Amino acid sequence: MNSITTVPDQDALRRIGASVRARLEGDPGVYKIPSDRAEIFAVGDFLTPVECERFVRIIDVVARPSELHDTSYASKFRTSYSGNFDPHDPFVKGVSRRIDDLLGINSICGETIQGQRYLPGQEFKAHNDWFYTDQPYWKGEQKRGGQRSWTAMAFLNEVEEGGHTFFSEIGASIEPKPGVLLVWNNAKPDGTPNLDTLHAGTPVIKGMKYVLTKWYRTRKWR
Numbered sequence: 629m630n631s632i633t634t635v636p637d638q639d640a641l642r643r644i645g646a647s648v649r650a651r652l653e654g655d656p657g658v659y660k661i662p663s664d665r666a667e668i669f670a671v672g673d674f675l676t677p678v679e680c681e682r683f684v685r686i687i688d689v690v691a692r693p694s695e696l697h698d699t700s701y702a703s704k705f706r707t708s709y710s711g712n713f714d715p716h717d718p719f720v721k722g723v724s725r726r727i728d729d730l731l732g733i734n735s736i737c738g739e740t741i742q743g744q745r746y747l748p749g750q751e752f753k754a755h756n757d758w759f760y761t762d763q764p765y766w767k768g769e770q771k772r773g774g775q776r777s778w779t780a781m782a783f784l785n786e787v788e789e790g791g792h793t794f795f796s797e798i799g800a801s802i803e804p805k806p807g808v809l810l811v812w813n814n815a816k817p818d819g820t821p822n823l824d825t826l827h828a829g830t831p832v833i834k835g836m837k838y839v840l841t842k843w844y845r846t847r848k849w850r
């Protein structure tokens with residue numbers, strides 16, 4: 629007898645992967661990080677210095693100790709402070725739409741943008757952004773838009789030391805540069821989860837680090 633393994637949302641992930649890839653590869657302002665194991669792209673000056681500063685101020689207002697699905701702040705896995713931006717704020721809305729437009733993903737699939745602040749010693753340990761579909765939380769996430777396809781993350785300030793975004797399987801350690809937007813496909817071209825997108829926010833050694841993150845789902849996020 630054949631055993632059939634099904635990967636949730638695989639067809640949608642394959643389709644979104646292909647359309648976003650084509651769009652980014654055709655955009656002269658987008659740089660592809662050399663790797664044949666993951667699709668990671670960078671855009672310099674995606675945000676202006678004034679926009680970065682404005683987001684930093686918003687983060688200082690909304691940031692609370694970061695929680696993850698199955699791990700509390702006290703577990704020390706994600707020790708940054710984070711918070712959601714107001715999706716109705718015209719400034720937030722404008723930048724959010726620019727990210728949607730860069731990727732060519734329908735804005736209904738985008739989660740609310742989240743801001744994050746790391747103080748010295750704070751970090752986000754190695755993780756993947758997709759949902760583990762064998763975990764109890766998946767049932768809920770499946771109804772809230774399904775699997776995560778692409779991640780967009782912008783650096784908002786200069787960090788004196790540390791605080792890189794480190795893709796350990798690719799061997800890429802990306803130094804925070806204000807205004808730079810990183811985007812990556814959490815799936816492989818065939819729509820299965822890409823384990824090689826494992827990444828960490830390495831501990832900040834000196835200074836502070838501010839970022840914003842927008843995750844996209846395969847369907848309408850709610």
Ligand SMILES: O=C(O)CCC(=O)C(=O)O
Nearest residue numbers: 752792793828829839841
């Ligand atoms: O802060 C970083 O460099 C990584 C953040 C991250 O991985 C995330 O927000 O999913």
Ligand SMILES: [Fe+2]
Nearest residue numbers: 755756757827
């Ligand atoms: Fe992440």
